[in-house]
Amino acid sequence: xxxxxxxxxxxxxxxxxxxxxxxxLIASALEKWGYTSQVYELLKxxxxxxxxxxxxxxxxxxxxxxxGFRVQHSDAIGPGIxxxxxxxxxxxxxxxxxxxxxxxxxxxxxIPYGGxxxxxxxxxxxxxxxxxxxLSRGYVRAIISFIGPTKDVIAPDAIxxxxxxxxxxxxxxxxxxxxxxxxxxxxxxxLGGSLGREAAVGxxxxxxxxxxxxxxxxxxxxxxxxxxxxxxxxxxxxxxLNDAGVKIVGIxxxxxxxxxxDGLDVDYLMDRRDSFGMVTNIFKKSISKDELLAEDCEMIVxxxxxxxxxxxxxxxxxxxxxxxxxxxxKISEEASARLHHHGTCVIPGLLTNAANTALSYLERVQxxxxxxxxxxxxxxxLEGLLEEALTSIVDVSNKRNVNMHEAAxxxxxxxxxxxxxxxGWV
Numbered sequence: 001x002x003x004x005x006x007x008x009x010x011x012x013x014x015x016x017x018x019x020x021x022x023x024x025l026i027a028s029a030l031e032k033w034g035y036t037s038q039v040y041e042l043l044k045x046x047x048x049x050x051x052x053x054x055x056x057x058x059x060x061x062x063x064x065x066x067x068g069f070r071v072q073h074s075d076a077i078g079p080g081i082x083x084x085x086x087x088x089x090x091x092x093x094x095x096x097x098x099x100x101x102x103x104x105x106x107x108x109x110x111i112p113y114g115g116x117x118x119x120x121x122x123x124x125x126x127x128x129x130x131x132x133x134x135l136s137r138g139y140v141r142a143i144i145s146f147i148g149p150t151k152d153v154i155a156p157d158a159i160x161x162x163x164x165x166x167x168x169x170x171x172x173x174x175x176x177x178x179x180x181x182x183x184x185x186x187x188x189x190x191l192g193g194s195l196g197r198e199a200a201v202g203x204x205x206x207x208x209x210x211x212x213x214x215x216x217x218x219x220x221x222x223x224x225x226x227x228x229x230x231x232x233x234x235x236x237x238x239x240x241l242n243d244a245g246v247k248i249v250g251i252x253x254x255x256x257x258x259x260x261x262d263g264l265d266v267d268y269l270m271d272r273r274d275s276f277g278m279v280t281n282i283f284k285k286s287i288s289k290d291e292l293l294a295e296d297c298e299m300i301v302x303x304x305x306x307x308x309x310x311x312x313x314x315x316x317x318x319x320x321x322x323x324x325x326x327x328x329x330k331i332s333e334e335a336s337a338r339l340h341h342h343g344t345c346v347i348p349g350l351l352t353n354a355a356n357t358a359l360s361y362l363e364r365v366q367x368x369x370x371x372x373x374x375x376x377x378x379x380x381x382l383e384g385l386l387e388e389a390l391t392s393i394v395d396v397s398n399k400r401n402v403n404m405h406e407a408a409x410x411x412x413x414x415x416x417x418x419x420x421x422x423x424g425w426v
Contacts, residue, residue, distance in 0.1 A: 018097035026100065029409040030417060032400060038426045039417050046073040046099050051092065052142035054120070056134045066122050066135060070143045072152055073099040073115040076419040079150055080116030081106065081185075081360055083157025084139070086164075088123040095119045101328060104412030105354040108393065109385045111361045114416070116152050118143070124159045136164045140171040147172075149182040149367075155360040156186035166191055182367035185360035189372075194363035196378035202236035203379070204355025205301060205326055207386045208347045209241060212322050215394070216345065218298060219245075226250035226259075226292060226320070229303035231277055233326055235270060237301050242266045250292050252304070255281040257292035293318055302330045310335045318344060325349040333405065340403035348408040351389055358385045 023044045030040050054066045069092055072080040082102040095117045103115030120139055124132060140147075147154060156165055165186045172183055181192035189195065196203075213220055223246045227234045230251040238248050248266050250259040255278050258264060273279045280286045293300065293310070294317035302309060307329035310318075315331075315338040323339055324347040325331050331339070331346065339346050362381050366373055373381075389411070397407035420426055 017091075017093050019093040019100075022097040022100045025409055026104075026413055029406065029413045032402065032406065032410055033414060033417070035417055036426070039420065042420055042426050043074065043100075043413070043416065046071045046096050047075065048072045048146070049092065049096060050143055050146050052139070054135060054138040054142050056131060056138055058131055059128050066120055066138075068118070068120045068139050068142060069095045070118040070146050070152070071095045071099040071116060072146075073103045074416055074420070075114050075151075076416055076423055076425065077106070077114055078112035079114070080152035081111075081113040081155060081357060081364075082116035082118065082152075083155045083356070084118035084120070084160055084168075085157035086120050086122050086124045086135075086159040088121065090119040090121055101350075102357060103416055104350055104409055105357045106361075107412035107415045108350060108408060109354045109358050109361075109389045110392075110415070111358070111385070113153070113357075113361065117157075118154065119157075132164070133167050136167040137171040140168045141175065144172070144175050147183060148176075149180045149364070153182070153360065153364055154184045155356065160186070162186060162188045162193065165193075182364045185363040187363070192363075192367050194359065194366055194378055195373065195375035196382065197359050197363070199233075199236045200355045200359050201326060201353060202233050202240065203382060204352040204358075204386060205233070205237050205303070205324055206240045206244075207355075207383050208352050208390060209237075209246075209299060209301070209322070209324055210244070211387050211390050212324075212345055212347060213299070215390075216321065218321070221245035223247070223299055224249045224261075224263075224297040225299040225301060226252075226295065226297045227301050227303060228252050228257075228289065228293065228309070229301075229305065229326075230269070230273075230279065231303060231305070234301065234303035237303065238266050239270070241301075246299070249297055250295055251280070252289045252292050253278050253280050256286035257289050258283055258286055259292055259295050261296065290314065290317075295319070298322060300324065302326060304330065306330075312338055315339050315342075318342075320344060322347070324352065326352050328353065331405070336403050336405040340397075346404040347390070348393070348405045350405075350408040350412060351386065351393060354389065355382060355386065358382055 050070045052068045098117035106113045187193035227238045230253045247263040299322040300320040303326040310331045312334040315335040327349045
């Protein structure tokens with residue numbers, strides 16, 4: 001056994017960096033499987049971390065040098081896959097933690113990839129269109145020996161879009177003699193992209209919600225849902241679940257929350273949002289977000305922006321039988337344990353967020369086949385991957401008597417640990 005200290009309560013995570021937190025979480029997952037400390041020592045750090053400096057001629061005529069990263073956690077199962085983000089405060093440890101997180105996602109949905117991640121330290125809002133293109137191309141030139149369809153597949157992340165992916169693809173194609181659209185995902189359709197990439201996380205949430213409701217024999221037309229966070233993801237989920245027969249009884253945004261046991265008019269709320277995406281501020285009878293989470297419903301979708309939004313104290317008031325996390329750290333570790341103890345089925349962000357990684361994988365499959373699928377085929381394949389992943393997480397939770405967050409991490413790390421062992425690395 002590993003003898004590692006227990007995972008810290010996520011309510012205290014602010015005092016830790018993201019990499020340390022991730023290492024503690026995978027240490028706990030490996031220990032629960034009974035792996036030796038040698039496996040943890042191999043997987044606690046990425047195999048490769050590349051830091052590059054990218055000089056760019058700015059519109060003003062001056063040259064500014066940007067820092068970029070590309071991290072590959074493990075290639076025991078296959079090439080790396082993961083996004084590249086443009087953010088002014090991203091650090092090397094952030095990127096390393098994200099690469100490990102992506103490894104867990106790939107393991108959960110059972111695709112032949114390891115986790116990777118990249119970033120450029122910049123504020124895209126301060127860059128012109130030309131400067132953004134130059135930076136995107138400069139990043140590819142700087143990491144060209146590190147990436148490729150059999151090494152590391154780049155995917156979109158925060159701020160990056162199809163245009164940035166197109167610039168990166170073009171730069172790679174000019175530097176390599178063979179055209180390899182499969183080296184990058186999230187491309188425009190005309191350059192080998194895939195249908196069905198829009199609202200990836202939202203699709204993952206809806207698939208998980210429907211599959212979980214079916215698992216506990218809850219008819220959608222009898223389900224009441226609260227959408228905690230009525231932003232881009234939350235509005236997509238609210239509209240899609242509403243169309244499927246679910247009654248949306250509560251929503252929240254940055255100003256407050258609304259609750260109506262008879263159901264809210266989702267289309268009306270969408271139309272009344274202001275330029276900042278807020279809507280609750282126009283209603284006199286709004287309530288607090290804490291009050292909303294304690295209201296009667298069968299399902300809560302936590303699409304809020306803040307980490308650790310649901311604390312252990314909040315968990316005691318939740319009445320929903322299903323609590324869906326839309327990203328990492330929305331629910332503290334202690335809150336997750338309490339919800340599990342009270343019989344609430346928690347769907348971890350590790351699963352719902354894996355929709356992005358799954359769609360990048362499906363795009364590469366199409367590139368390898370040189371055949372574009374219809375959107376319905378993409379959606380069916382995504383649904384199959386996520387439903388199988390949910391089944392494996394539930395099985396681990398039941399057999400090992402752990403909560404769903406722990407089960408998701410255990411399911412995600414197991415294949416990577418086994419592959420490393422079979423290769424003779426540990």
